Amino acid sequence: MPRDNKTALIQKIAKQACVTFRGLRKSSPEANGGNEPAGVNDQGELISLVTAVRAADLKIAPRKSRSGSGAAPVTYMHICETDVFSMGVFLLRSGASIPLHDHPGMNGMLKVLYGKVRVRCFDKLEGNAADGVLPPFDPPLGPPQAASVWRAALHSVAVHGESGGPCLLTPVRDNLHHIEAVDGPAAFLDILAPPYNPDDGRDCHYYKVLRTAAGGDTGGGRTGEGEEGEEEAWLLEIPQPEDFWCGGEPYPGPAVSV
Template sequence: MGIERSLADRKGKSFCELPKETTNSNGRSRKNRRRQRKMLPVQMLFETCKEVFASAGTGIIPPPQHIEKLRSVLDAIRPEDVGLKPEMPYFRTSAAQRIPKITYMHIYECKKFSMGIFCLPPSGVIPLHNHPGMTVFSKLLFGTMHIKSYDWAADLVPHSPTNLKPSQIQSPEVRLAKIKVDADFSAPCTPSILYPADGGNMHCFTAVTACAVLDVLGPPYSDPDGRHCTYYLNHPFSKFSDDGTSIPEEERKGYEWLQEREKLENIEVKGALYGGPKFVES
């Protein structure tokens, strides 16, 4: 999931604007329009995902008009549209909990896309991870969250070696990445989009307050298809020498080294059933 800096102040056309009816029956036309207007937001999201990700595959990015359509649908979704309230127990921690527990509500998944909600209590952390070959849409439903995201620097710094094995690290490799975002975001935020190689494909999340994020992934994670979630440790640029870099001294704070990690610590994620409005899998 990625979060952009801009706020949701776009107006544009409503995502639920209806096409012109071609039927000759005025009664039937009005009935169809009423049915479409009454479609639940979660049903609209499901139907739009089916359309947007109809040709989904590793590294395949939906066309711009489909991207904008799904972004508009997400932009209109509110916490109550998916059955969430800030006072729910998912967003609280007890004194006995050493590590804030994160809850993931699974809504839907198929080979083309997945939908789900991350519920984070204050100080909850989703560690730095990636979304290989995937296009990810995210909507911060409520709360404030700190986002730090990166893109690989290979294309940005073509004359700089981007894979090193410094003497301080035996394995695995570290790789140079450019910091894309490092800031707090508060709802309402414009739904964000990250792409396979742009937009902050590697990112971590820290809940400043209790918050919830609706995620749509197309296609979803799949080990057999090479879409495995990898977690990383981040190191400051100054930690390792890179004598061949072409990055000016004054810009080096905008880059860090990312190192793959095998074991996750200080994180607890619990699955939960989606309890919001139901939708029909047509």
């Protein structure tokens, strides 16, 4: 299908993201009894545009490797941000991963531009450790840690490539995920709505899948690629892992006006 050469695809994506997510923001899970915001499934046009984007549209060349002992395992190219959404590109070195983290009250789309990424998605369940009896963990947890343990369900594990559609997240579905590069470097377009903002309660939190004393990983084992399940897990909220940090790179693609 021929593309409209007058408007860059990434500009069309930004414009549609404004329309789509501004509509979603008019309703909230709280206003709908904890359910998805009204219109959460009405994202067809944005999904179609995001599915079509490729690395070449953003003037990003696939990288064979990103070496150097001091190089960040992950870098980020900022494209644009408004009060409605933010958009940028994450680039992962071969073998690199973004630790399990959350997106409080946010919707999002992840679209691979080159390479492959494995995404493990969790959903938080009602309540946390303070509401029930914890199983014995290995190693044991102290009282301060126990207060930061959450029940969750491993919802899906899937490998995404550049030819597929975006991986979607909502405030209540697939909101926590771990992303790792598979078989080499990878890059993906990332859209979050609304953007992270600690002042509005949207700060990023990191988690570790706990091991039980008797049963090993609780939901931490990988299912087959593309398989889905609702295996229960226990997650410990942790500081940002010391072996993970994100560097910055200039965005080389078409300018975006929002």
